[in-house]
Amino acid sequence: MTRIAHRLATVTALVALLALFSIRPAAAQQFLRDAETEALFADISAPLVEAAGMRPDNVEFVLINDDSINAFVAGGQRVYIHSGLIASSDHVGQLQAVIAHELGHVAGGHIIRLQSGVNDASTISIASLLLGGLAMAAGGGEAGMGAMLLGQQVARTRFLAFSRTQETSADIAGASYLSAAGISGRGSIEFFKKLQNQEFRYAIPQDNSYQRTHPLSGERVSYLQNIYENDPAWRRANDPALEARFQRVKAKLIGYLDPARALRDYPHARDDAAARTARAYAYHQGAYPEQALAEVEALVAAHPDDPYLLELKGQILLESGHPAAALAPLRRALELAPDEPLIATALGHALVATEDESRFDEAKTVLRRAVLQDRYNPFAWYQLGVIYEREGDTPRAALASAERFHMLGQHKLALASARMAMNGIGQGPDFIRAQDIAMVSEHELRKAGEEIR
């Protein structure tokens, strides 16, 4: 493994690899950020979100690095999807069916009761499980700006989840969203059958608690199949453009997370975009930059105006030690996709990595745009901090650190950095921002019973 790790703090490392940013809050779930994947989530879910009576802009999808097949919601309009769910979905219709079900929980405002086996029967805002066996619980507190800090609050519990009534209600709601969006329920049925096979194969224990709180998969399949088969969309094929995008995202995830599987599942005999993407990631992960570049050059030659392939080319060059060469493809990618803060972040990273100070102004411009556009981008704050530090602007470097630690849920470090920033930054919006972070961090520390000095 030649992962280039950017140490952010003693306890928190953020790994930027290719286009995929993985962010690991202390002892918690690891989120994966990727522009292409997030754009796919948004596009395949938009008609379902609208059918659910919500606005697509308001619903967030978060990719979690976990190879188990799962998706869940945890309060708010946010759907968490495991990488394992994508890697084991055969086509986009299966993923859409899962999303439709989860949106059924969101729209239904479902709240579960934690059944931790201890005496904790308090109601918490939490999670749906498609598959029983494993559950995650998040505390309700989502204080202000600390949007995606689920990780810190997530605890694994032995089981849990929505009531049978709520599962059924989410099933029915999900089926109606698929119908309204004109998407076949075939994916849903196939997916349930896949889960049943998994349960069989891995002998996931069907203990009493699970049976009590979840309808059996068999019942769900036959019940839903009856609804789907009577829907006009039942025989409709997937949208070919979305399907092609899905296959590329799946290939990318497999290449990134499981290079050995990528080389097995996407042999050289295949030269389609998905296969080349999988191999490009796999080779890059395995430290074979020439092979990775050969795959990506072929991809870019076939799709010269695809921002995500240009981004991939730039990332491979950057991470194999050629930041200056990465600039042209990344600049072009950003031109083609100006609203992709993760591509802007990659360009900012490459500009900083050249260590050429004449490029720092451009770096600041793209990174500032990235942090404005993006709800959760500690890595862009890290790069901004590097530039401020080099320029001798210590207070703004401290503010950038405060923003980053705040996002990562490192409240003590966020507070210390915010105070340091307030000491030197002078009156103005940056001072107010530092003050806000200090206040929120103090609040979080007090809530956690920590001593504040």
Ligand SMILES: [Zn+2]
């Ligand atoms: Zn559910």
